[in-house]
Amino acid sequence: MKGIIFTEFITIVESKFGLDVSQQMLDDANDSGIYTAVGSYDHRQLIKLIISLSRITNIPTSQLQQTYGRLAFPALLNSLPILDIKTDNTFSFIEKVEQHIHLEVKKLYPDATPPKFIFSNKTQSTMTMDYHSARCMGYVCMGLLEGCADYFNQSLTITMQPMNTAQSHVRFSLTLTGD
Structure with a gap:
């Protein structure tokens, strides 16, 4: 890490x-x-x-992880090799993390093992995202998602469903509740 x-x-x-x-x-x-x-x-x-x-x-550890993710988002954003995000919103940025940023991080740091995001059921206001990581830090991911919505000044409702007991696979259902 x-x-x-x-x-x-x-x-x-x-x-x-x-x-x-x-x-x-x-x-x-x-x-x-x-x-x-x-x-x-x-x-x-x-x-x-x-x-x-x-x-x-x-x-609780889950609350600490979630709060950490939310508060860490701005600093992590500033450290990333990102493309122009001025026209992004919460959903487009989250997709960019998987499609571009994680790839660039791997190029810069060959030993890095970022989580994998798989997207499904996306509309203008909803998205389902499966988080896969051997580190099992779904609550940090949830906080990062909240921090992302804060950054783009959007309201986001998130439900988190562990897909296995280790929580190395977590399904997030995201709903934008206003702009």
């Missing part, structure tokens, strides 16, 4: 919960907290950090 995911997570924890909670989380997870944005790290370390933060704050 790319280091920007870790650096952004720690930055968000520091800004939302303070330096003391951030340090407590790192200590509890036996983590040095030393990450570079372009480095590659084991995703299980991020899971340990999320579990540690959950224990400290009594906030």
Whole structure:
């Protein structure tokens, strides 16, 4: 997993919960907290950090992941090798992530393994998206989808349906509820 995911997570924890909670989380997870944005790290370390933060704050891990995804969207967007998005909306951008951005990320970072999105049942206001990832971070994906809708100033209702017990395959039903 790319280091920007870790650096952004720690930055968000520091800004939302303070330096003391951030340090407590790192200590509890036996983590040095030393990450570079372009480095590659084991995703299980991020899971340990999320579990540690959950224990400290009594906030469910699913909620922490979703909030992280939503808050991290702008920083991740700025780090991506993206095409012009001025004419995009939430749905067209999400499709662009799979069709262009994930491909470019793989070119830049051959060791990267981004999730796979498969789209179906798309209309002007609805979309079904299947998320496939061995990292099983569907709640982070849900938060990123929310952050994307926020960025494009659109209201989005999302239902999330795990398709297997590991949650390596999650189906998202997206509905734009207003513009």
